[in-house]
Amino acid sequence: MLILGIETSCDETAAAVVSDADVGARLRANLVFTQLEEHRLYGGVVPEIAARSHLERIDALVAEALREAGVDFADLDAIAATTGPGLIGGVMVGMMTAKAIAAVHGKPFVAVNHLEGHALTARLTHDLPFPYLLLLVSGGHCQLLAVEGVGRYRRYGGTIDDAVGEAFDKTAKLLELGYPGGPAVERRARSGDPRRIALPRPMVGRPGCDFSFSGLKTAVRHALGKLESVTPQDRADLAAAFQAAVADVLADRSARALARFQAETGQSGPLVVAGGVAANATLRARLSDVAQAQGTELIAPPMALCTDNGAMIAWAGLERFRLGAVDGLDFPARPRWPLDSLSAPTASTPAATASELAS
Incomplete structure (x- = not known):
């Protein structure tokens, strides 16, 4: 065919x-x-x-x-x-x-x-059987779903405001890192200290599997405004702090969803991540740790897909x-x-x- x-x-x-x-x-x-x-x-x-x-x-x-x-x-x-x-x-x-x-x-x-x-896409690249848990993260979407079959999806949670990719783009614009924002933030974060500037972790620890990124983006703007003169290192540190905060949020929400999925299906997983933001290597590594901690694996398509x-x-x-x-x-x-x-x-x-x- x-x-x-x-x-x-x-x-x-x-x-x-x-x-x-x-x-x-x-x-x-x-x-x-x-x-x-x-x-x-x-x-x-x-x-x-x-x-x-x-x-x-x-x-x-x-x-x-x-x-x-x-x-x-x-x-x-x-x-x-x-x-x-x-x-x-x-x-x-x-x-x-x-x-x-x-x-x-x-x-x-x-x-x-x-x-x-x-x-x-994971079924194209990995011949993955149903069911599996999906974290869909892109410029316009951020949600966790149980994928039970073609056309059969149960939504565990989603963003109540900005999608994660949109938050990356807006943060990159605040930091004057260029477009597209996701790759720009990831590149600059490599030379930054994620612990220097404290940023919030919206929704972490709360019941359910919903996300929120609007407040995190606003926190970046406020942190930027408190700096007397913004240096290249300041931008790198803020990029690293933002990326670390996003990783913590995605990890917390995904861990909760994976526990729910495993309880409902009686299966160990896996956790699948898809969408443009799934190309971020730091986020992939963090999600892989989440999957391993709960006895399963992270499956992500090749970057180009x-x-x-x-x-x-x-x-x-x-x-x-x-x-x-x-x-x-x-x-x-x-x-x-x-x-x-x-x-x-x-x-x-x-x-x-x-x-x-x-x-």
């Missing part, structure tokens, strides 16, 4: 081809064009610029992905695309491209929730398609689409072609 996946929900234009072969042979092509330089001047993603950039590049990227995979449209079993959540203009570009390909070539179309793409990419969308589409899920060409784009609102596909659903759906 071969699936083409298209991802355009934010500022990466991506296309990939995956198969259901052995683990090592699943990823046939995975191309990503990042728009960092186009948004760097503004210190964040500008939705209109992102959508126009997707529109300019998506056709060539799809063609190159097919060439790299050594296949043509006729060889594909289905076309998958992110249909939400995300910046609606960007989502529309990728979704309509996928629908057009499906209609012209008579292929089934599979609508993919962007978050489910992240949630199932943590940030937005087409492979995760193609794989989620493949997982849904082989269970019988096919969506109509009138499926709408969704700027908001909670992961725990998905329904599980049923094996009894017939896999219609796009030409049948269009008629």
